[in-house]
Amino acid sequence: MTELGDLPRTVGELRAAGYTPRGVKAEIRANLLAALRAGRDPWPGIVGFGHSVLPQLERALLAGHDVVLLGERGQGKTRLLRTLTGLLDEWTPVIDGAELGEHPLDPITPESLRRAAELGDELPVAWRHRSERYAEKLATPDTSVGDLIGDVDPVKVAAGRTLGDPETIHFGLVPRAHRGIVAINELPDLAERIQVALLNVMEERDIQVRGYTLRLPLDVLLVATSNPEDYTNRGRIITPLKDRFGAEVRTHYPLTVAAEMDVIRQEAGLQAEVGEPLLEVLARFVRNLRESGAVDQRSGVSARFAVAAAETVAAAALRRSALTGEEPPVARPVDLDAVPAVLRGKVEFESGEEGRETEHLVHLLRRAVAETARERFRGLDLKPLMDSVVDGNLVATGERVPGAEVLGALPELPVLHDVATRAGVSPTDPPGRIAAAIELALESLYLARKLAKDSDDGMTVYGP
Known part of the structure; x- marks a missing residue:
């Protein structure tokens, strides 16, 4: 200089x-x-x-x-x-x-x-x-x-x-x-x-x-x-x-999921940790919106939507941390539920879709979760995890459930270590990070109709 x-x-x-x-x-x-x-x-x-x-x-x-x-x-x-x-x-x-x-x-x-x-x-x-x-x-x-x-x-x-x-x-x-x-x-x-x-x-x-x-x-x-x-x-x-x-x-929107994730990482001011799998979910979610016939593509879906979604998920994790006392605050798939309700107004839908906006957002978000889980756990046999839940090890999660309780609901299974590794998590990491990986696997089993899921009053339970 x-x-x-x-x-x-x-x-x-x-x-x-x-x-x-x-x-x-x-x-x-x-x-x-x-x-x-x-x-x-x-x-x-x-x-x-x-x-x-x-x-x-x-x-x-x-x-x-x-x-x-x-x-x-x-x-x-x-x-x-x-x-x-x-x-x-x-x-x-x-x-x-x-x-x-x-x-x-x-x-x-x-x-x-x-x-x-x-x-x-x-x-x-x-x-x-x-x-x-x-x-x-x-x-x-x-x-x-x-x-x-x-x-x-x-x-x-x-x-x-x-x-x-x-x-x-x-x-x-x-x-x-x-x-x-x-x-x-x-x-x-x-x-x-x-x-x-x-x-x-x-x-x-x-x-x-x-x-x-x-x-x-x-x-x-x-x-x-x-x-x-x-x-x-x-x-x-x-x-x-x-x-x-x-x-x-x-100009154009990011052409790949990786580029979309790079934009989110660079621009989002995250108040809690949001792991790579959840960033990938949000990137795929935004790309699904841009390809949906229900969304007004002439208006487009701004990259700011993905950034705001990541910040919303981080905020949900931070709130859960305050309610449960869990540190550090780490986002889990359950925090994705906050995205459709909070960000519905940032997407313009076609004129014939009035009243179905949240339905479309929830559907496309679930599809993004399924696509991410499929890529992350490709070739991994999740049947032992499914059998454990079916045998009575119900897993509860929600805004008042810390990660340690999610992990404590399951017995020690080798597949859980494999799931954590595929999600980029080490067995020595805090419980919140490992719980985020396990929740993603459970959600993928639910979306594949191999497990059931009941949600009520801020609590979600995975079972047979």
Whole structure:
């Protein structure tokens, strides 16, 4: 990391150090190429796009194109755009005190041009961190041209400047991002007349405010996000603006169960331990929702649903720990019961499915449990466990049942060690972890109709 104290503080020092102005797209291109050549990941925290979205985006950036990311909700579009700041130089020189982030060797506003002419090599230089060169705007119907581009500032007029003076302009978001990145989320939500105001910015790289003839050679990378349905529903990207984006990159949900689990691990703030088998159940559950004909797939099932589901399961385990005194709190399959009720509102169903939402969620969750158990216990004979329960060793679980009681209901069976090992649990682990593995095996036997299950008042009993 460069020490700020070592950096030039005047234009003269900057020129002597060999600094030359460089466009933001050239800067991103050079830093992206350097990362690729060095084998560094330019996209930290981005999961599941490595062989699909990221190569397309990298080609667009290397070509110097403005980009629109097209995809359903919760696919990580905004997260991806925010990582673009990592491709900017860590520190960049700007004219100290200037309203826009102008390069000291390339001023563009009337005030900065005047100061540069007056001060010459003594023009003061400040240094801006790359995190300050990213501007983001959520497009809303009430967004105005003044918000994005600029408008006449009545305070400056009242101070004595005339309306014809270009220095009366209050600059909007886009000019203030000069030499940086402007991200507009949900671009089609902008009114069409507001989208028109962006045409000059994207093609001629200047701005027009009311009747002013002010021309600013803006240097910005404009990126945007959009949902596919927005082209025909809430709004659309007007054709001239869409034509000015050099690249349209389609995003997607995680393509594999492993990638879905990686997203959950990275994003979820878990208040209790949730083991790999349960994370796999939730990942499969979300994938089942995305394939279900009962769910409105035009709306999509956000990755945030899987994250919220994992946090809900962890919260259920934490609550059980408080009720039973069991430590550490570890999630078990019984905690999955909290997911459909809590998260039903996060999924949009087809119009003919009113009243059956919870039924669909429960069915798909059970299917995910069965699929996970089948993969985890493939080739393992669970018949000794089934026979033990059938012979009278009923197993009770629930929000007031600690893991030790679940294990205590069963005799010592070799198959239990095998079940724990397949679930990634060691025999020396706390009872809660081992109980989670045993519960998964019992639930799989129930779903295969080899055991019965009775649930009442927070208590679930597996029996013959």
